[in-house]
Amino acid sequence: MNGLRVLEKLKKLHSHIKVLVVTGDGDKDTVQSAFALGAESYILKPLSPAKILAAIKEVLSRDPGYHFSDIATDEPKMAALLEQLIVIAKTDASIILKGESGTGKELLARTIHNQSRVAEGPYITVNCPAIPEGLAESELFGHIKGSFTGASQDRIGKFEAASGGTIFLDEVAELPISTQVKLLRVIQEGTIEPLGSNQVRQVDVRIVCASHKDLRQEVVKGNFRHDLYYRLAEFELRVPSLSERKVDIPKIARKMVAQYCSELKKPLISLSDDVLEQMISYSWPGNIRELCSLIKKLIILNKPGKSSLSKIPPHLLVQVETSTVPQTPLEIQETKSQTLVEIEKAAIKVAIEQEKHNLSRVAQRLGIGRTTLYRKLKAHGIPYARNKTTTEKFGGQLDSLSRTGFFKGVVQSLKQKSDADLESFLTHASQQLEEHYQFMLDAANRLDWPQLGIACGSFKTLVASLDASDLDRACAKLIEDQSNGKPHEIFASLERVRQEINKVQEVILVCGKGQMKLVS
Template sequence: MHKKILIADDEKNMIWAMKKALKNEEYKIITASNGVEAIEKVKTNEPDLVLLDLRMPKKDGMEALKEIKEFNTNVPVIMITAHGTMESAIEAMKIGALDYISKPFDVEELKLQIRKALDIGHMKEQIEFLTEELKDKTGKLIIGNSDKMKEVLAIVNRVAKSPATILITGESGTGKELIANAIHYNSERKNKPYIKVNCGAIPESLLESELFGHEKGAFTGATNRKPGRFERADAGTIFLDEVGELSPATQVKLLRILQEKEIERVGGTELIKVDVRVVSATNRDLKKMVEEGDFREDLYYRLNVIPIELPALRERKEDIPQLIDYFIQRYCKEMRRDKINISDDALEMLVNYNWKGNIRELENVIERLVILSQGNTIYRDDLPREILLQNKETCEFILPKEGINLEEVEKGLIQQALDKMNYNQTKAAQLLGITRHTLIYRMEKYNMK
């Protein structure tokens, strides 16, 4: 794909000269004749580089530079300067410009500066991507200020550097893998292998070979010796997700590793010593499985040396606004969109929703809302039908045993509607599902002003 370059200059001759100089280069050229247009073109065309004149009508280059950098800090900007504006060009570099080029420009120098700027822009994007990936690994993206999440993070902080086995429990979508990542990347083994295994995703016939390896000829298709995940994780950490799905036979072999620190490949006789920290996770009730005979009791206690239980999202509702804000920012950035806001009533409905799929479900909903949003605000009516329906159901009134004063309830609801709509009677009536005349009648009935 050709790199896009935005040239913003009010002099048509300058734009013509630059386009001619870059004619044989594989760039897509976009132009703007003033600062306001330049900002709009940055937002709509997402250029890889901006050449920005310092002196332009409507909004000068310095102001345009500030707004461009607020929108996209990574896009490189080269200022175009005329004689006598050098001080301004240097000032522009202090607030984010990468370089400057003087009028009249040298063609070869212009080409060289453009190539360098595009390389730097690409490097910045790569660095930002790797930084986000590192945050994800180290647990810095574990969002939550609720008491329950503070307790979880305090445990992670205390146990990360210990060699103890850890069992992370919680419903699907609560972030068990993020916690496992944080434990490994904050441990003494952070520079050693970190191997992840989804025990529920690998067929039982292959799981034993995947975990413990196999010798050549151990079974049909075993044409070579293959080390298993535990061998590959030696000196590091292995994360066993969905550990409750292990078969009884595999449970026995896992117990041996935890007790003896050694493995035996499928089809082999040699005992191989391994030094692996085991972090496991499950959305199942292992204690109940032990009682029902579906999970070995001795293995359960070996895995559960340090238990970490993650709360469901509905148990930490105070974290939902922060999570929503994070996901909106993330997906707006991915889609290179302006920041989208969320209305108070939409936010309230999202907070009150049950979130059976927890954070994963919330993330999917926010991603969908950002993709489908046509404006800069997400409103209540934009929310998925299942959220609107559940909120409607949860609003169903249950009559207490001792009874109620119906007039007091009605008066209270009218007052709430008026307060919510800043005493706009038409909107308050719509909110209550009655006509404005009916609202006025009832306000007079209850002597409400």
Template structure:
């Protein structure tokens, strides 16, 4: 749908002129001749921009801006008037106008001003208490995070290994009313059942061989805060029963003890397994599943959120440099293109490890291809699909060879898609941004 603009001016010829100019640019235009008409239009409809005269028959156009701001409307206002003084311009901008034009105005200047304020803003990386992301595939999570954090409901986070499920859980805790209390993680798949029960619920002295003293369990450690149950899909069925009872009753019974202890914890669980499939196979209890799955957040794999790779890579490089007390290193654009092009089977965790390795191995202030592992370069570039790879007797310039391979595959992809770069990028599993960069680098459009 085209952007909607409201034109407010008491002169009919001026409104008509503005309508003709703006509709020719593809905008949808509505009109108002008075302040009251403009108020009514803004009350009934949503506009992407308002072009407003200051002097109107029933009041000052700046009142329209004040009212909009008081009603928390963020619609940008461009003020146009024949009575221009520096004081008026300053006043209009202070009231919240984004620009100021004087009559008679240059048509091209008007188009430029309107276009500037209606151009889609580049998405900014969201850092929700340490959880970074801006990709459209993350929006369903990012939009809900503030409400999820304020709630005390149980959360189930799903996603492949390494996607940042624990980081998301920590972000929810940090933004919650429980932030001052502990965040206690436990890996449900890392401990055998007897030890896991003792870890979660604690044990009494003498409960079993080696229990020489009473132990406080992780439920009590997290009292008032958040208990993060990672890899909850690995829980044995008998432990699932005991966990379900603790969640329902909000009480725990330490191993070997007859006492029941009240606990106040919020549960966030995570798994990389398909719990619904485990339900059908009888490996996960249905009642526990519904107890955990009150709020479900699915973290997409990194290959589905390639827009986040540059910001995440820079974040990991900066963090590694700070830890090693080094000046922050930059990332060469060829390296960034490889990062954006790699399938990332290990997801965000793999990216973090590779950037930390690159910081340690790169002697210069800019991370270059030589600091990346060969496995990354082999899959980041399009390798031959068949036949053995043989090194010529006299050797070769591997960087030039890889670049030539990429250029040839890109040329063929463009030919196959009739020059449509987005479709060609999909054929090569490349991000559109990386594809455009190499199209310009190799002058493929000219070809």
């Protein structure tokens, strides 16, 4: 009797048991059959205690089987949304959930799946911003062995894993255009083509997307394909922010208190009317996610033997409040009748005046990169002074930078160009290093050695293009440890890579005289 047969009999006898399937190759037929028979997830060999423990924790951390009836609300906008979703969930229609970050879009997506015709199928979440552009196609559509450096075996993508169920594309607006083209094909034809393969595979997937951005505006800006938008937006629904649901805050807060007291093994506490009033008065820029964080802090900090919370310490709310995006200038707030393009142009002009034409600080104030700022200045026809050449601005720093062997040849080729060109290149390099590192770290934390191998191979290619010798050596050691599959050595190597990335980013800051907005 093989493992799938055991799974089938086990689920018939004890349907409530959560089952993880162990497989040696990640074969798509095996994985899909396991999901179809009720498996929660699968683990690739070779096994280790840490790898098994991580998989168990991931499954146990998932949200319970929510239904729309579990989401209580007295707010008319939220009630109307739930009424629509109850009807739409039973169809195969694609849905876009739009709204501010932290409003509960992922919970609604899982609930849609739970009440759909594919509720017994897999539910796969994809965090689109977390995927480096070079790995997006492999992550979503899979690859075959040898298709690129680090692809040591065939691997199915998220869409194939979700076949027969639902895939949730969180922050779908962040997908690169090249990946959007291939996603459109999946929707139109119901097929995927793994990276490196010339054979198409059939998939049957319900797609639910979420975005905090206005996808229509992203289409206008050229950041999102209009044909893909219309395919995904069969229903586009807005999720209200928590500040619009203040009538629901006491109910949500009490439910969270009960949940987290149980999870943290703390005595159940009550919330006084003063605490609830503080919560209702607060603006909640982080929405429900921020409320969750606050409730946890209050429970953890609550003194033993105290059964009721009478007041929220002011610093817990002020701390979050001051971390929000600076308010838009008054001049912009009052232009409600203007178009978004006009508002953007006015906002840039105000920022330029307030920062006395220092474009580095203007970009920082607006929360965008300098390259993006230059593009917007040109698009809006806003005049700006040409920057000095790199040689004029940095003097002998570039020569000393070249002698270190870092970015060999690149600095010389950019010497006579504007500092904006150089900063654009270096900023992109820094961001790519950060994204690839986070992708490797995520795979290591999940003890997903095949995915870590892919991420390491892609990282090696990036590092080679930068000619940073110390980072290259740290990368080589990481790849060696990944091949050996020893968790302790892998995390030690990742820490060395982190240190070398920090050094590279310090060099970049020196080159830009600390004016570039970098990911750190």
